[in-house]
Amino acid sequence: MDRLGLAKGLQFTDLTFNRTGSDLAVVLRGQTVATLQGIGEITAADTFRIPPRPLVIGHRGASGSRPEHTLAAYELAIDQGADYIEPDVVITRDGVLVARHEPFIGTTTDVARRPEFANRRTTKVLDGVSIANEWFVEDFTLAELKTLRAIEPRADRSKAFDGQFQVPTLQEVIDLAKRKSTETGRTIGIYPETKHPTYFRNQGLPLEQRLVDVLRTNGYTRATDPVFIQSFEVGNLKELRRLTDLPLIQLLDAVDVGPDGRLIETQPYDFVVSGDRRTYGDIRSPQGLAEVATYADGIGPWKRMIVSELNGRGLAPTSLVTDAHRAGLLVHPYTFRNEETTLLQDYATDPQLEYQQFFNLGIDGLFTDYPGTAFDVAQVMFPFANVVPLAGVGALP
DSSP states (O other): OOOOOTTTTTTOOOOOEEEETEEEEEEEETEOOOETTTOOOOOHHHHHOOOOEEEEETTTTTTTTTSSSHHHHHHHHHTOOSSEEEEEEOOOOOTTTTOOOOSBBBBSGGGGOOOOGEEEEEEETTTEEEEEOOBBBGSOHHHHHHTSSBBBOOSOOOOTTTSSOOBBBBHHHHHHHHHHHHHSSSSSEEOOEEEEEHHHOOOOOOOOHHHHHHHHHHTSSTSSSBBHHHHOOHHHHHHHHHHHHSSSEEEEOOOOOOTOOOEOOOOOOOHHHTTTOHHHHHHHHHHHHHHHHTTTSSEEGGGGSSSEEEETTEEOOOOOOOOOOHTTOOOBBBBBBOGGSSOGGGGOOOOOHHHHHHHTTTOOOOOOOOSSHHHHHHHHHTOOOOOOOTTTOOOOO
């Protein structure tokens, strides 16, 4: 059997099949490279193994272009090609799940300029760290929170949209995803993260059952529904596994990269509380990944766990993607950004080169603040791939 082959990372362009009577000519860039006699009909799907396209996950929405965790940011992410939008889930005093990156909201809303809430400013301990002079979402009712407006927390991004958008509830995010699915004709998934579940449990506001209830009310119950639930903690993922069949993702964190290129390891906070001495480094070992596979469907590692760096340049890729796939786990690294200050020198200020490298390493999806850039690269690298909404685009073969 003759084959037309491609090197890794390359693709066919201008490939057509031209029928002439009972024969079929294979034409590449205007030149006939083969004639198949007696075969009158064939498609690319009959000829090639089509690799799945990695998922594009709008990290807090299109948070590089709009204030994070707003309906405007989520909608822009979808319009730019995101397959999933990611609401970080926290909870109000009256038990409503809303989208904020952290329980404290002084840096992402205009609460500091609202004199009526000046007396809510306080200090709390969050996962062992004292957070001073802040406002916390669990000290506000939903009605009070809705009077606030979102602001851009990063100094290197535009403030042009500050004060325009409310803090959305999880239900409003789901409603948006369903509406945009109808409008676009493609399934838009949601990728909620349970933020600081041990903290909220200690506040008397556990997240797990409330999250499952909201998702169930909206018809999200099965392993094939377009939802991933993620967490940096382990215990709450195991609890969620008992409550739902929806796919779960174990997030993996590190403090930073050390001067030798090795990661400075940290622990899931529920391990800290329970006295479990294992770190995220232990979890991403082959043995650790095998345990993750007993309660989760994938991992969400910091991208430096796949390509670390030394003096601003990338090191050789680790075996994490291969190890996770061998354990039957999906791999969705975070967080990809366009700002030059976030890029390794290897990419020469071009964020597309980072996406290309990670797509070539076989990841199943990624979290990005700039979904449009990720989508454009994915469309070039995976021109024949169909989008499937669940593990979907990034399903293991």
